[in-house]
Amino acid sequence: MFSKHRADFPTLSGENPPIYLDNACMTLRPNSVIEAIRSYYEESPGCGGRSVHRYATTVSRKMANCRKKLSEMFNANETNEIIFTKNATHSLNQVAKGLSWEKGDIVLTTDREHNSNLVPWLQLEEEKGIDHRVVKSHDDNTFDLEAFEKACGDAGNKLKMVSLSHVGNLDGIATPVKKAAKIAKDHGAMVCIDGAQSTPHMKVDVKDLGIDFMAFSIHKMMGPSGMGGLWGRMDLLENMRSIQSGGSTVDTSHYDSMVWSKPPAKFEGGLGNYAGILGTNAAVDYISKINLDDVHEHEVRLNKIMTSVLKDVDGLQIIGPEDASQRGGICSMVLENIDAHDIAILLDEAAGVMVRSGMHCVHSWFNAKGIERGSLRASAYLYNTEEEVKLFAETLVEAVEALG
């Protein structure tokens, strides 16, 4: 379905292209993104939002344009609700550390969050005495709406925040965010969504979801590394502290006071990653021309192929439901007797297949289950083909049979 897109990605265009299945970590970038980054350094290497010469004006214009396109993509109320950050981790930290907390305030997350949506809350527990509670998933890792509703009820009027991954990077399972957000709101909580694994793969409408904040990773959306974003409701952003203060965060300053800028400037202290923002602009153009429903369908089709080859292999256990349509493009598996890193190296060296191995920054889940070796994770994207995932799965079966 997307085979014509492969030619847009230089790493896939050579003689023997690798089979890149580490897209949940970072996607590949099309030529247009690389070209936009090059154009910044060669044609307009200026500073956005400050100087008024030609270089800077070009950057400021493209930056504003990119912000507008992102706000339209997520159906935000206002362009200025989009904040450029360096990654989703930065965005989640901004939310956790920018809001005000009282001892005993309750924050709910789940048992399969990336460290980026766990550690900031653990840090607040250590430093501010908040009460961070974890909602357990069903045995197959799917979201337990009943347990979640009960946890909201148990928290009572101390419930302040619900922070959930939209799609898990461990297993590709989606959270029913709209339903969860409604429950959380009925209990008076704010809702923050970690959209790192959803925004590259599905249409996300922040208004329809009924949420307050969303963190996202541009480098998982075919954009430059070191780029991410935060969307937040303007009334909340206006009252949120910036975790970074300095140039651009204030309208003016005196020796003894300052006047904070309005969002987004308040949160974008210091000179920005302008090459990254121009690259983001090109990535948003690229992704906007693609039907994300088709991307999801394509990924599930590839995942079904991987799953059918791998599901009955001795010593290999797929994480999550057997039904691949509940795991998007992610096929993550625990290998009983073999080190996942060894297999990942072997797959790369023997078959040119790149996958992720380890704990994928979800240590808490592996630790709770007593799984010390982590997992091997293949994650597909639009440019992957049926032949590629078949070759990956068959090579993995051979390796497991030989080494297990």
Ligand SMILES: Cc1ncc(COP(=O)(O)O)c(C=O)c1O
């Ligand atoms: C679900 C999820 N949340 C957060 C992150 C962190 O993203 P970033 O690297 O942009 O900080 C990742 C990265 O893999 C992720 O998969």
